[in-house]
Amino acid sequence: MAFPVLDRPDTSTSVRHAVIFDLDGVVVDSxxxxxxxxxxxxxxxxxxxxxxxxxxxxxxxxxxxxxxxxxxxxxxxxxxxxxxxxxxxxxVRVFDGILEVLLTLRVRGLRLAVATGKSGPRARSLLDRLGLLPFFAHVIGSDEVARPKPAPDMVRHALDLLDVPAERAIMIGDAPTDLASAQSAGVASAAALWAPPEDVDELLASGPDVVLHHPTDLLALCPAIPAH
Missing domain, CATH: 1.10.150 (DNA polymerase; domain 1)
Structure with a gap:
């Protein structure tokens, strides 16, 4: 089953300054x-x-x-x-293409964070073991906010820590709870399909702004931040 890569018109002219990633099913195959x-x-x-x-x-x-x-x-x-x-x-392995994406986004000047259903210590331990922790300015676990996903608290907390407004960010997730959290926080949401979700139809019915088939699809949506 194939789905197009879609960009939402109202954010197409807005330069993104930050990307918030879910962890399992997006960054790592766990x-x-x-x-x-x-x-x-x-x-x-x-x-x-x-x-x-x-x-x-x-x-x-x-x-x-x-x-x-x-x-x-x-x-x-x-x-x-x-x-x-x-x-x-x-x-646990890192999905193909993720390292390229993280390197490219950092070179382009974007700030990166993780917002995960895992606890913060466990998420940071795993990313550190995989050599990915330095790419992320912040890694936020479900035990570090008052209300975890699908509430918007985790995404809002990431935005505050990154010092980026909601309209300048995008969140990548593979579950309806990820998309709901992003949408409630006013952040563009992207559905990740490189690890086929348990229920693709349910994920797409959650109304993602973007559908991505491979991690590198994200790069077309996140150009380099212009130098001031």
């Missing part, structure tokens, strides 16, 4: 690790039976404790899930 960690946590806390990872993945973008509440699973699954996520972190 789904295999998540699946293993979730299965181990489920077995330890709930017991035998298939772990409902497909349902869990549909809620990605939200904070883990919030997902547990939505799925009516024990909140005590968080400790073994986080433990195993750290243990398996070396199996």
């Amino acid at each position: 789904f295999a690790v998540m699946s293993k960690a979730f299965a181990i946590a489920y077995a330890e806390v709930v017991g035998d039976g298939p772990a409902p990872f497909s349902e869990y993945r549909r809620h990605l973008g939200r904070y883990f404790p919030d997902i547990m509440r939505i799925m009516n699973l024990p909140p005590t699954m968080e400790e073994p899930f986080v433990r195993e996520s750290y243990r398996l972190a070396d199996e």
Whole structure:
């Protein structure tokens, strides 16, 4: 299934100064690790039976404790899930094209941030292990705002830290919660399709301003910031 790359008319003449990235499914392919960690946590806390990872993945973008509440699973699954996520972190890979995008955006003068459903310490640890942490001026986790995604708090906090107005930023996400957070904050939203979402139709129904098939598609929307 193919979708066009779309730009929204009302921001096409606005030079973007910042890009806010979701982490899982956008910067890193961590789904295999998540699946293993979730299965181990489920077995330890709930017991035998298939772990409902497909349902869990549909809620990605939200904070883990919030997902547990939505799925009516024990909140005590968080400790073994986080433990195993750290243990398996070396199996996480960076998506093809992401390094090129980050390098190019930085050379063009844009400021970059991450807004993720992970906790801040876990997100920064993973990015540091992958050698990507220096690219981001700020990495914000769900435990570092009053209301995580889909509320706008995380995106607004990123804008404040970056000192960039909403109309000069764009957020890249692979889940409806990412797009909702961006839209509520008044930021252009882009749907990332390089890691096929659990439900592409649901993601597109969330009304992204831009649909991106590959990380490098973003570069056409983020030209160099003019020198003053």
